[in-house]
Amino acid sequence: MAKLTQEDILAYLEEATILELNDLVSAIEDKFGVVAAAAVAAPAAGAAEEAAGPSEVTVTLTDIGATKVKVIKAVREITGLGLVDAKKLVDSAPSAIKENIDPEEAEDIKNKLVEAGATVEVK
Numbered sequence: 001m002a003k004l005t006q007e008d009i010l011a012y013l014e015e016a017t018i019l020e021l022n023d024l025v026s027a028i029e030d031k032f033g034v035v036a037a038a039a040v041a042a043p044a045a046g047a048a049e050e051a052a053g054p055s056e057v058t059v060t061l062t063d064i065g066a067t068k069v070k071v072i073k074a075v076r077e078i079t080g081l082g083l084v085d086a087k088k089l090v091d092s093a094p095s096a097i098k099e100n101i102d103p104e105e106a107e108d109i110k111n112k113l114v115e116a117g118a119t120v121e122v123k
Helices: 006-015 018-032 044-051 068-079 083-091 103-115
Strands: 057-063 095-101 119-122
Touching: 057 103, 068 083, 068 095, 068 103, 083 095, 095 103, 103 119
Parallel strands: none
Antiparallel strands: 057 095, 057 119
């Protein structure tokens, strides 16, 4: 078997599809008993897409702060829940307010809750 040079490997990686690269990473993990970090597995073409951030996030209320009534009102406005359900959600903090939403909507929700006095986490 001919020995591959570093240039041969780099040329292959530049032209390989994402599926081929995924298969290669899986084969390397199986063969050597290692786990690849996300940055190692990401192809150069997908780097810009990865830098854009996640396509879906979850907004979590971590702390209600000192203005509980304002936070309940904000949660009602955001979720469309009734007063009792919104209060239960706020009282059970940390709790997910909205899940699997786009980052722009999550930022709007975060701003509303922070403005009401709450502490919010977006993941």
